[in-house]
Amino acid sequence: MKREKDKVKIIPLGGLNEIGKNMTIIEYKEDIIVIDCGLKFPDEDMFGIDIVIPDVTYLIKNKEKVRGIFFTHGHEDHIGALPYILKQLNVPVYGTKLTLGIIETKLKEHGLLSTTNLITVKARDIIRLQSASVEFIKTNHSIADSVAIAIHTPLGVILHTGDFKIDYTPIDGEIMDFARFAELGKKGVLAMLADSTNVERPGYTMSERTVGETFENIFSSANGRIIVATFASNIHRIQQILMAAEKYGRKVAVSGRSMENTVAVATELGYLTPGKDVVINIDAINRYPNDKIVIITTGSQGEPMSALARMATSEHKKVNIIEGDMVIISASPIPGNEKLISKVINQLFKKGAEVIYEALADVHVSGHACQEELKLMHCLAKPRFFIPVHGEYRHLKQHKELAQKLGMNSNNIIIMDNGEVVEITRDSIRKNGTVISGQVFVDGLGVGDVGNIVLRDRKHLSQDGILTVVVTIERESGAVIAGPDIISRGFVYVRESEDLMGEAREIVKAALKECEAKKISDWASMKAMIKDALRVYLYEKTKRKPMILPIIMEI
Amino acid sequence: MKREKDKVKIIPLGGLNEIGKNMTIIEYKEDIIVIDCGLKFPDEDMFGIDIVIPDVTYLIKNKEKVRGIFFTHGHEDHIGALPYILKQLNVPVYGTKLTLGIIETKLKEHGLLSTTNLITVKARDIIRLQSASVEFIKTNHSIADSVAIAIHTPLGVILHTGDFKIDYTPIDGEIMDFARFAELGKKGVLAMLADSTNVERPGYTMSERTVGETFENIFSSANGRIIVATFASNIHRIQQILMAAEKYGRKVAVSGRSMENTVAVATELGYLTPGKDVVINIDAINRYPNDKIVIITTGSQGEPMSALARMATSEHKKVNIIEGDMVIISASPIPGNEKLISKVINQLFKKGAEVIYEALADVHVSGHACQEELKLMHCLAKPRFFIPVHGEYRHLKQHKELAQKLGMNSNNIIIMDNGEVVEITRDSIRKNGTVISGQVFVDGLGVGDVGNIVLRDRKHLSQDGILTVVVTIERESGAVIAGPDIISRGFVYVRESEDLMGEAREIVKAALKECEAKKISDWASMKAMIKDALRVYLYEKTKRKPMILPIIMEI
Incomplete structure (x- = not known):
């Protein structure tokens, strides 16, 4: 009789009905498994707020059950809240090599490195807990070393895809572990939580390699310096820039704090493999002719304090944009950043640079699965129950519809909200109550000392x-x-x-x-x-x- | 000798290196011709500002020469500053019937209707001034009754395209006056100022009629109410909704102040021709079955106080979104509005509506010419000199490159900034000085009483x-x-x-x-x-x- 009541609880603390602060709790008997611990960048009306992190009251209340935080990959919206959460809840941290490399840099800045138990895992590793075990499965994404996470329980497997795309020709040759997803699917996946970011887009996301082809075309004909702005975390993109530079005899310098950090960590860990003497210090760029230089920089979102924005306004100490420079913005605007990026593009053009961006050439691909890739994941995993995650409501809704089109019964699909509790047994899924959840504002050194009243006052002050x-x-x-x-x-x-x-x-x-x-x-x-x-x-x-x-x- | 020094001055007071507040001065001898008088919506960091209008100090100083403001079409970024400018400078206002119809509504609200001299013109009309004359030429755009403006001077024709696209199958059957553009081109256009909005897009903008086809597809299969959000000024879009509604036996109600105003004006002036008894009062919608109702509403940009946003949050007095409603967002997000629109879409989905937007179906086309259309305009007008207008610097720069690809000498193309003066003779074009220009902030009743110091303080207050x-x-x-x-x-x-x-x-x-x-x-x-x-x-x-x-x- 006891066994009949066995159930797995799934509780998202962030990432649903929003973009950012991804954090999901999987709870089975004495084990609480936390997947990811991300931050969200503030909305426009959150005046003065630096970042937003999840409210982890539930975890603190149940801290003796929390076995650790298990990371799918090293993007800010999945790891960025960790330093703040560790100060409230010191638990083991599991992740692949690159993910932990990036996390280490963060923990160092917060003085938390020595007190944190970091456990490096690799794909196919299984961590055994009291009643459940946690397995990591190789995926592809716009950062290297991304994994899905499978929680094995006596009731069945709970599969969380993490952020993923399908790339048959990834830069590092490490293709998603189709075999393992299929194997789990054959054994039976009880429930799947899957990335919904690109569910509105038909077809397939292009391979990261296509961007490399565009780079080669541009590099083969450029006569001046080439400056490429991209996300610091996009190691594969950076590797492709390094490869194109080497092919055309150019040296590569790096600008921007996060870019310098990531390149250092990724090179040290072997994720970036620049050719001999290809990378030079930014101070040395003037020793080479302009057509022998590539600069990789932060600022692809037009952030006003970023290296690229400072180059565009002549405020960068080492690099000033000159006539003949070729600037490539190798990124998509994150919604809300369109105007900032446009401002930087205008400034670059005014200084006489050529500027190439997504509207003009294929200098970016997404890191998330489009409809046909999502269908493949559903068909491999064949879950009994399905919870769309990582998206606004529109995405979750459309991911639900996609699953229904694949033959899934709508009763087996649940759209959740942050803080809601879903209970899954061998043959049922249902919502049952809520836990405390929400957004905690970080403003300067203050975590949570700015609440809605303060924000309301700031808004009022800003208007009149x-x-x-x-x-x-x-x-x-x-x-x-x-x-x-x-x-x-x-x-x-x-x-x-x-x-x-x-x-x-x-x-x-x-x-x-x-x-x-x-x-x-x-x-x-x-x-x-x-x-x-x-x-x-x-x-x-x-x-x-x-x-x-x-x-x-x-x- | 005197004649040798004859020159036309072109002075943009707005619309260059920005999107909005379009206003251009063409000055020849004793005549100042003002083309358009638009507003700009405030940037995010212009806290508390309602709208931004051009600084017209130069016009006030030279008011005895100002012959009037000549409008190309009735969009806010071309007409919205008029009430504020008329209070400083009471000059005649010229425009086509619909443009003046929309302007009248505005002037009424500001109590300016009785003191303003409104002169209705039609395409091919020529207004003779002291030394120059002004001609209106039919174009197509996302509002009916749009025109280009040709200024005839003894030195040659200055052609301002206004905002335009090329539509071979416009809803009202009124195709752009290719013949007149070609005729002017044959006689010789001295200088052309042309719309640069879509210069980054290859190919052609689709005909407005393609949206009608999408509407028909949707209308033919919808089982509940259909709610369409679009720009109030897009008369042709509204006409197509009326036509699809009539075809499928639905009644049409209108919601939102600007939508009600425009539909009233456009119907009165004959630009909207709803079938008999098709349009009903919004209070009457409950007298019909849901599948016999269409509601046309404002709010396609997610504006928080708009009718659609109020429907989505149950704050609308007459319409509440229910399961089974089909909402069509027939518009593109204006850069900066992406998040607001997304918020409304999420709310609509949560209430159980189906929502169709640009990412999912062809429910919108642009009103601006893409590259191939721009090329046609250049080839028809064959101007000696060219000034790209209506765009940020990136657009102006790329429009210049487009003209060069068509064989134009780069010395004959000038990229201007607001306030700069260009002087054109029969055979030369050059920048010569600047006039006072800039942005005037409207905040509540105050016009210009909020300046940069106040804005800096508001920003500071908003942060901490x-x-x-x-x-x-x-x-x-x-x-x-x-x-x-x-x-x-x-x-x-x-x-x-x-x-x-x-x-x-x-x-x-x-x-x-x-x-x-x-x-x-x-x-x-x-x-x-x-x-x-x-x-x-x-x-x-x-x-x-x-x-x-x-x-x-x-x-």
Whole structure:
């Protein structure tokens, strides 16, 4: 009878109905397995926030069960929250060599390297826990050393694909482990969680190798320097740039902190194999003719402080864009970054560079599976139950429809939200309750000290600024003995609005007189009266609603 | 001799190196001709700004020469600044019937209709001015009644294409006036200014009619309500929805203020020809079965206050999205709006609607010419000189390259910036100086009262909030008699940061003591000391830089 009630719980703490902060809990009996621990970059209205991380209250409450965090690959949206989470929950960290290499750099910066138990795994490794075991399976993605994760339980296998694409000609020759997915599928996968990012795109994602062909075409005809901006984590892309450079007798320098870090780590670990003397220090670029130089740089998203943006605005210490430079932006805009990238492209063109970007040539391919690749994964794994993950609702919904088209019963597919609990038995799947989840804001050194009230205030301040009204009052008599003074910031250009500010002061004086007349002397009421009177006056005159901050000083 | 020095001046006041606020001056002898008068929507970092309009100082200085504003079509980025400019410069307004119809609605709202001289023109009309004349030439675009403008001067024709595409099967049957462009080309066009928006796209823009075919496919199989979101100004799109609705026996209701306005104006003027009893009031939709209803709505850009967004969040008074609704987003995201649109799509899916958008079906075509269409225009007009317009620098640059590929000499092509003056004689083109130009911010009722300092403050406030420090000091003795009080907004959640705020107060006290010890008593220096001490302390503790506003009250 006991066995009948056996169940696996699946609880996503992030990554559903959003892009970023991927983190999924698989819980079976005494084991909690955490897959990934990513950050999310803030939305536009999260003013001043640096990054967003998942709320892991549930894990802290159940920390004796947490066996570790198991990583699928080394992208920020899968590893970026780790330093913050480890400070709350020191558990073992499992990942492949490159993934842990990238994580180590991060932990060093946070002073956490010596206190963290890092366990390197490789594809087909199996980690045995108390009641379950965790297996890593080779996939392809836009970063090397990516894996899917299979959790073996007595009820069956829970398969999490991680982020993946299918690449029959990957740069490192390491093709996805079709055989193992098929083997699991044959044995029976109880439930699959699969990447939904590109479900809206028909067909197949092109092989990473096609980008190398474009590079070769460009490199063969360029007469000046070649500057390539791409994601620091895209090791295969970088390897292809190194190969094209070597073929055409060019030296390669690297710019941008994250690019320098990744190239160092990936070279040390053997994931990048530059030819002898191909890589040079950025300080040495002027010793070679322009047509013998390639610079690999950060800034493919137009980030204003990135190396490429600084080159474009002549703020880079080592590289200034000159006529004849060929700049390749080897990336797609992440939604929201279109305008930033466009700004950098315009600046580069203005400086006389040629600029090649996705609209003009095949200088980028996605790292995620399109529809036909997703179908292959479904057909290999043949899961009994299916949970689409890694996407906004539109993607999850369409991934569900894709599975149905492949013959799956809609009752066997569940679209989840962060914090929801799904319970899976041998022959059933159902939602059952929720756990605490949500977004924790990191702002400077503060983790979680900025909440919705602070953000609401920042938004209000950003729209119409603030008026501070100060008045000093004598405690005994209640008489105003200094002020009211009004100081504004971000509201109007004061010199051109002297009349307005003068009248505003009269409005406050009138409000204070009214308080006196009505014998209102508690501060809260006085402040409210000042605020109301000013708000009405200012809105009428300007149709704006600045924050109004009345301060009463008592002596 | 005098004639040798004859020249036409071309001065763009907006629309170059930006998307929006299109406005171009063509000046010949005693005539200033203004083409279009558009607004720009604010960039993300223009906090609190409603719209951006061009700086027309040059026109005001030369107002006796300004013969009028001549409109190419009725889109906001070409007409939206008119009410603000007319308040500074009351000149005649020329446009085709629909363009003026849309302008009238705008002027009514601003109370300007009775004081404005509106002159309706039609294609091939010629307006004779003192030394030049202005001709209107039929084009196609994503709004009906669009025209190019040819300025005839003794030196030759200056041709401004306006926004255009080539559509051999336009909905109203009115094909672009190829013959007139060819005729002008044969006579000799001195200079052409041409739309560069889609210069990065190879091939041709599809005909508007192809969208109608997609509508028919969708309408023929939909079982519930059909809700189509599109630009209110896209009359042809709306006409095609009306036609598909009529064909499949559906009634059409309209939602959203701008959609209601445009449909009313366009129907009145004969640009929309709905079948008998096809259009119904939105209040009547519940009298018909769901599969007999179409709703045309605003909100195709995901604007949070638009009708579609309100339907998606159940805040719309008349329409709530239900299971079985089919929503068509018949538009492309304008760069910067991707996330807003995605949010609405997710909400619609969550409510059980089917949603069809550009990624999934051909429910939109562009209104701008792609490369092959631009080539046709160049080949018809055969201008001696060429100025690419309507685009960011990347577009202008690539449009220049396109013209060179067609055989034009690069010296005959000039890429301009807003405010620059180009002088053209019979056989020369050169830049010669600049005029005042720039962006004027509209914020509520204020036009130009928010400048860069206010925006900088708003940005600062948005990032880390503000700390106001108030202290009351006795004038005679310089003694602190109340405070320091510190009030923060948008900085930290105060209840959880009591220690920090307490220590901050001590820092201010120490700074005040130091002032006393050093006999510093002028306010500016005292404020600077408070500010510096607090800034250093807060940055060390939080890595944040809130605005610090010290206020000293004197009694």
